[in-house]
Amino acid sequence: MTFTKTIKSTLFSFGLGIGILASSISFAQDSHNHKDGRTCTTDHNLERLLSINPDAKDNMDKVESFTQNYIQNLSNQRTEATVYTIPVVVHVLYNTSAQNVSQAQIQSQIDVLNEDFRRTNSDYTLTPSEFAGSVADTEIEFVLATTDPNGNATTGVTRTSTSKSSFSTNDEMKFTAQGGKDAWDTQKYLNIWVCNMSGGILGYAQFPGSGAANTDGVVILTTGFGSTGNVSAPFNEGRTATHEVGHWLNLRHIWGDGNCSADDYVSDTPIAAASNGGCPSYPSKSCSNNGGFSSDMFMNYMDYTNDACMYMFTTGQKNRMRAVLDAGGFRSDLVTGTDDGGGTTDPPASSYCATKGNSVSDEWIAGVKVGSLNKTSGANGGYADFTSSSVSLAKGSSNTVTLTPGFAGSSYNEYWKIWIDFNNDNDFDDAGELVYDAGSATSAVRTGTIAIPSSVATGSTRMRVSMKYNGAQTSCETFSYGEVEDYTVNITGSSTPSCGVPSGLSSSSVTSSTFTVSWSSVSGAASYDVQVRTGSGSWTTLNATSTSLNLTGASASTQYEYQVRANCSGASSAYSSSAFVTTTSVPVLSYCSTKGNSVSDEFIQKVQVGSINNNSGANGGYADFTNLSTTFTKGSAYTITITPTWTGSTYSEAYDVWVDYNQDGDFDDSGEKVYTRAKTTSSSVSGSFTIPSSAANGSTRMRVTMKYNANATPCETFSYGEVEDYTVIIGSASSINPAPMAYHNDRPQEARVDGTKDGDVAFVAFPNPASQILNVRLGYFGTNSEVVIYSVTGAQVVRTTLTSQETAINVSKLPKGMYILSINNGREVETMKFIKE
Incomplete structure (x- = not known):
């Protein structure tokens, strides 16, 4: 493959010794070509993010200003460096078994990151003497997370089978709904997605401040990840991740993504005309005015050389990376705390006012849902600090919130309020910070809207959710009954293009156990979420890729409420208004009678099929075991085993099994005899049958007969033997059961x-x-x-x-x-x- 890239590079100018950022973005082109070279598309990703996020440039300018101030302060004082430890979650996306990389391959990448960032890699000693004094131990380490966002133990790895054969640079791998995997809280974890990528791309990263929180992280090609397992030379030593994590920590390419007039904002790296590929020989100089150096620093991790030929960061690069991790830096939350397996120090105690419900013996907050946050919990003593759980909400957006109370016994009327500390002053007293007020008390689930003003600043802040029994509350109140929960909200730039709310909800094909819901299509929607519930119970969420969904497993004579939302690229709509459908009653079927007149010599001892394993004994010639059931899936095969018992001599018995597939109360239709066996003295008989796709969904009857010396009909009364009836539940795919x-x-x-x-x-x-x-x-x-x-x-x-x-x-x-x-x-x-x- 040939590497040709057109790069847009953000150029900053500095004056008066502080970071004053230019108001414009200029672009430079690099026409340097490599055959079979490294293809990092971080610069292209930045270009895309700048085009869709109007706040990205301002955010990056702020990051750069902070970085330059940090570097200046370093020159004015001597400080004892702290080792920063970053918790990592690796999201493995695989379409083939080879892409499902091993734990050993994942650990090899973590090991390489630690060696490269801590200068314990053995090959750093190959650095030419001209640059040897600049080789830096960045004092940054990486560890696979040990606790997931819900507080559960984790290996720090998720594995997702995807139908997508490859991904590009449009961030689809970062969303479950688009065949990828949703990010874990990006303020608490470095998210690394490992997947197959098209176009020869090795990886890309998101610069600090350039994009939305839910896309923040690093993407690496499967065969370029780690130093063992499914890796391909010459990018088989884990340096692609070192390169991309460098970008994620605010490093630019060594040549400044430009020509000899561009820079990477690091003082101890030479100016270069373009990237280097392969393994150049030292010295190799591309600019005459490269700051007095005799060669390009092609062995730097931020160049494009082969893995085996890059082996150093400089002190200047170290300072840029540590700036974003320092207190107040863009990624400082990653290393302040130990809850997720990393960090350096405990977070400072919150200065928000105390609040709680004194008793949760009768009621508590059971669920809070807004945006990507869907937190369910039990009673938490009146107050719960869930600030480790976060949600990203865009400026100017309107967001549906669903609030669910929990009750130990009787239901009580509860009053709900939500505050967001928009100005980050550690209180909820300012105008507009009460974002949801229920207006009255009720025992039902509450659904409302949270609006994020366009004027608020981006960044993380606190959201407080309060539920109080039978009366309105304040944000700092301690009250008798109820509960309070605090969360983190990441305010992002203006929302991406809107995704329309589905309309035209309707239902059809309604039976006692199934129904189909439909809605009008939404422009740009890739899929739809359908949430269904009965009464005021919990929602069950299903996914559809078309504008209808067939649901099975419903209860007869029951009203179901359903809502639909659209999922577009990078955004989801609010849920639609509710629609309702009521299932029909179960038809009463009367099956023909059948029996064996005598079980004195033989009877059915046991029937085994699916989850039915009924050891019954003699039952007078007929037994109604329709209280016992098993579930059959259309298209699947099942084996039935029938075991007889003889009280004395052994007799020849014939066996037949019917299933009323069309649920019309008889076994006369084609295909409903699913198994037959001519007379035999075997101690048990077995056979398999496949559930046809034409079978009706829901509960129906299965009849098993054992008749002496001849096969029976389904409605026969015969001299010797026995009949047993059972219930089977037939389904295809979708079920509204949670x-x-x-x-x-x-x-x-x-x-x-x-x-x-x-x-x-x-x-x-x-x-x-x-x-x-x-x-x-x-x-x-x-x-x-x-x-x-x-x-x-x-x-x-x-x-x-x-x-x-x-x-x-x-x-x-x-x-x-x-x-x-x-x-x-x-x-x-x-x-x-x-x-x-």
Whole structure:
């Protein structure tokens, strides 16, 4: 491949010894070509961000001004340097198994970063004597995060199977809805996305202040990440990440993204005409006026040479990077605190006023949802500091907020208020900082809007959510009943182009257990989120890529409320107004009678299929076991095993099984006899059948017959043998029950999509909600997986090992509420939520 790039470079001018930033951005072109060379597109990403974010230049100017002041202060005083430790989360996106890089490959990259930034890499000694005195230990280290944004233990790695064969530089890999993975809180973690990239791109980064918080981080090509495993020479020593993290910490390319008149704003690096590729021989000089140096510094990590030929940062580069991590710097939050596995010191104590509810024995805040924040919690003693959970909201935007109360028993009327400290003065007393006032008390879920003024400053600040029993509150009040929660809000620049709110909501094909919802298309929408609930219960969120969604698993004669929002590139709309649909009642079917007149010599002892494993014994010739059920998925095959018992001599028995696929109350239709076996004296018989795509969704009847010496018809009364009836639940993909399965590709926990098969999922859990039994059916997760059920407070309430593909877990003794089901197969962990009713 040939590397040709047109680069736009931000040029700053400085005067009077302080960072005074030029008001214009000028551009320079680099026509330097490399064959099979390094392709970092950070400069192109900056160009794109500057074009879509009008505040980006001002933000970057502020970062640069702070940097220059920091560097000047360093020259005026001697300080003892602190080692900054940055917590890292690596988001692995893979379309093939080879792209699912190993933990060893990930750790090798962390090791390289630490060696390169701490000058413990053995090859730094190759630095020519001209530059040897400038080689710097940046005193910056990196560690895989040990705690995720929700406070749970983590390996610091997420793994997402994606349908996308490659990504470009438009940040799609940073959004779950676009085939990637949503960022963790970018003020607490360095997010690194590892994925296949098109166009020969090795990686790119987001400069401090140049873009939105939810895209902040570094992107690295799979085969250029780390120094072992799936890596390709000459970029197989982990230096691509060293280069891109340098950008992320505010370093420019060594040649200043220009020609001999451009600079990288570092005093101890030579001016260069363009990038260097491959492995040049020293000296190699491209500008006559390069500050008296005899060569380009092509061995610097911020050039384009091969991995084996770059091995140093300079002291000037060190100072630029440390400036963004210093107190008040753009990335200082990353290294102030230890909650996520990194940091240097504990954060300063908050000076915000105290507030709380004195009692949460009856009510508490159960859920806060706004933008990308969707926090669910239990009672937290009247006050919870959730400032480690953040949400980015754009200036001038209007954002839907959903507030959910939790009750221990009876429901009470609650009053809700939300404040945001827009001017960051550690109080909520200023005009406009009360952003939501419910206006009255109610026990229902509250939905409202938070508006972010266009005039407020960008940056992080605090949001306070307060729920008080039966009366309005102030921001600093301690009251009798209720709860308060604090969060972090990242105010970003003006919102990206709007994404329209879906309209024209309608429903069709309504049955007792299924219905289809539809809506009008929105221009620019890539997908849609549909949230569904009954009454004032919790929302279940599903995803659709078209303008309709078929839902199964509904309850008969029940009203469902649903709303829809559009997901456009980089933005989502607010949810639409609610629409409602009521399912029909369950039709009463009357099946024909059948039985064996005598079970004195033989009867059905056991029936096994799906989650049914019924050891029954003699039941007078007929047994109604329709209280026992299993779930069948269209297109999937199932094996049924029938075991007879003889009280004396062994007789020949014939077997037949029917399923009423079209739910018309008989077994007469084509294909409804799913298994037959001629007379045999075998101790058990088995056979497989596949659920047709034409079968009706929902509950229906399965009939099993065993007749002496001949096959039976479904409505026959015969002399010797037995008949047993069971219930089977047939479904295709989507179910409105919350989170029935955990996905391999890290999609949000949502309903199954039409066409998915068990092999595409980690596991399936049903029914959800569950009252007595929660069935777990393993997909690509194998047996001997460990399952743990946690309460919402993190307490472990059930622990067991799954030894078969489908296991019934008794949850009857668990208190009602929400739980987290976690399954670990020894290689990865998948989780989902379920409700105990």
